[in-house]
Ligand code: SF4
């Protein structure tokens with residue numbers, strides 16, 4: 001499949017792709033979080049790119065950040081300070097966890113990537129005042145972009161961006177659903193490459209490629225149930241394609257996730273009627289919540305347990321970057337909710353690199369072998385579930 | 390060991406009164422179920438005045454965390470939280486409190502159970518997660534007072550949002566307490582709160598005298614009242630007395646550290662289980678930690694309060710507190726303190742428990758070195774989890790730092 005290869009290529013070197021966009025004369029705006037208002041950046045004619053904080057731990061981050069900071073934040077800063085982000089003409093920091101909050105300050109004071117904006121989202125995503133505030137914040141962001149780049153973001157361009165992003169998100173949701181029903185249709189690593197590339201590619205090109213890929217995948221559906229126990233990944237932004245391979249070699253397969261490089265990022269559609277900025281805000285308000293935001297004390301537990309049941313998940317792997325406060329605080333209770341639903345789980349805490357392969361393989365294998373056989377079987381006959389909406 | 394006269398003199402007589410007040414306060418809180426009063430757990434930087442106006446007893450898990458740390462119970466309790474699945478890298482206040490709540494352990498036999506939870510995220514994101522955990526455990530209403538972070542300024546839309554939440558907060562309290570909010574009473578509480586904050590600032594300012602009548606370690610101790618009873622006349626009365634005592638000490642030349650030669654500024658929360666040790670270690674070098682950024686945070690946003698319109702101005706005052714501003718803004722506060730207290734060096738506590746306070750310290754340190762040209766040092770701990778603290782490493786760092794300070798000689802002070 002040529003389309004698939006294209007995704008794999010982009011995902012393998014997102015920086016190279018972004019540089020090509022830049023060379024074609026378009027400004028590239030980067031961000032580290034799935035709460036970034038990509039649609040507004042796109043509607044402004046700029047190119048939105050998700051960054052992954054893969055600057056490695058060269059030591060340069062030590063000048064600004066202690067060792068007890070997560071590798072995403074450290075890697076992000078290193079990426080910038082070592083010149084790896086020279087293609088950027090701007091960065092956007094949606095407000096989320098305490099570490100990103102301070103990274104934004106350090107970034108503003110020490111790096112120079114042109115346009116800079118803090119999008120100080122509400123922390124509480126419930127109640128009328130927060131809803132209104134979120135709209136106001138996005139309006140401000142739009143004005144900031146307009147005045148810095150000297151352009152106007154028209155209502156029509158916002159609407160058109162919204163339509164593009166809705167198609168992209170619904171394609172990704174459907175690919176996920178297909179993979180859940182027919183796990184052999186794509187490897188976990190392939191699916192992850194698709195998601196990762198989708199955060200980087202030119203969105204019009206992406207929209208067309210995803211639709212074409214989906215067409216091909218629909219054709220291939222029969223007889224591809226795949227082998228292995230049905231697993232779900234839960235965590236922060238996961239940047240480890242090799243984890244999928246390790247899981248598959250251990251007798252498992254990832255059929256669903258709750259990741260910011262997964263369903264948390266693409267779930268939910270934007271209303272195409274009404275005020276476009278308000279509609280963009282509404283989706284951010286209603287989407288699956290990040291643990292650094294508050295919806296209700298039990299929202300994530302209920303959501304994750306429900307998703308696990310819906311997708312016939314036999315076991316959950318929590319994949320956390322070390323030193324991540326919001327996710328670590330949620331872990332004991334999420335584990336409890338899953339336990340109540342009869343779903344076992346394990347925790348893998350990682351830094352920017354995975355631990356030695358032998359060690360991690362043994363742990364995953366042991367976990368998978370302990371899963372009670374047959375629990376996921378009920379799923380094989382599951383009917384066509386509707387797309388996430 | 391017999392105390393010398395000088396040592397006796399150095400002890401604060403107000404310390405005793407302070408302990409009494411805190412004991413009374415905890416007794417009242419712990420017997421609330423008998424007196425029919427409601428108890429709210431609230432974050433240390435949270436808007437407490439409306440609670441006082443509603444006769445609700447505010448209880449501060451963070452103050453309790455400090456007690457846990459000071460009584461060396463933090464390591465055990467944190468280990469218990471870890472057994473429940475909480476990572477050792479999380480804030481040790483939160484870990485210790487979570488463990489206490491589940492087993493009624495800890496000092497004073499645990500905190501009284503809350504009737505409601507009030508969480509203001511102007512200090513960190515940790516409190517939001519922590520209060521969600523307690524909301525699940527106690528199954529009581531949770532109000533989140535969301536104060537958007539002010540990287541460079543307090544945006545208009547943020548101001549509107551916070552102001553609207555004050556009304557929502559009052560509505561929340563009326564619902565839980567099943568009675569109307571008394572605005573006149575709240576005005577009075579607001580005035581007392583501001584008065585308390587002014588007095589607290591005056592107390593801290595006494596450290597500008599040479600030699601300083603107090604150390605930051607004293608401030609850590611006396612802080613508990615402005616945190617827990619802000620908005621009551623108890624605070625006003627107590628700090629009035631304490632201020633008197635400071636003045637006496639100044640006029641009698643009683644110094645907190647014998648032969649004060651060097652004056653230092655502390656950044657971040659205290660290392661609760663090594664207060665005395667750190668104080669003695671610095672004192673042995675003739676160094677007095679005269680001030681700190683932490684205790685100052687409880688009077689740092691007074692400038693935004695309008696005495697005649699407390700409820701409205703509260704929005705800004707609670708949003709623009711020390712931890713809710715950008716690193717460069719924090720640095721400016723530190724510059725001002727360096728000048729005001731005429732310090733010779735800056736001691737930064739890199740606190741593994743508190744990421745929002747600690748990330749950015751390296752940048753602040755460089756700014757201080759550039760702009761103020763004074764030496765800085767960093768020591769690391771998990772503020773109430775004593776298990777990870779390395780005394781020998783810390784000692785080596787302090788010795789090396791004091792050597793640099795000594796070589797430069799004390800700053801020519803324009804003593805007050
Ligand atoms: S986990 Fe939260 S902070 Fe991290 S990318 Fe997702 S939304 Fe952003």
Ligand code: SF4
Pocket residue numbers: 070071072073097098099100236237292321323324325326327
């Ligand atoms: S949410 Fe966690 S992993 Fe993501 S930036 Fe914050 S601390 Fe790091």
Ligand code: SF4
Pocket residue numbers: 451480481482483512513514515516658742743744745746
């Ligand atoms: S110590 Fe820091 S992280 Fe912990 S509750 Fe206080 S402000 Fe939050």
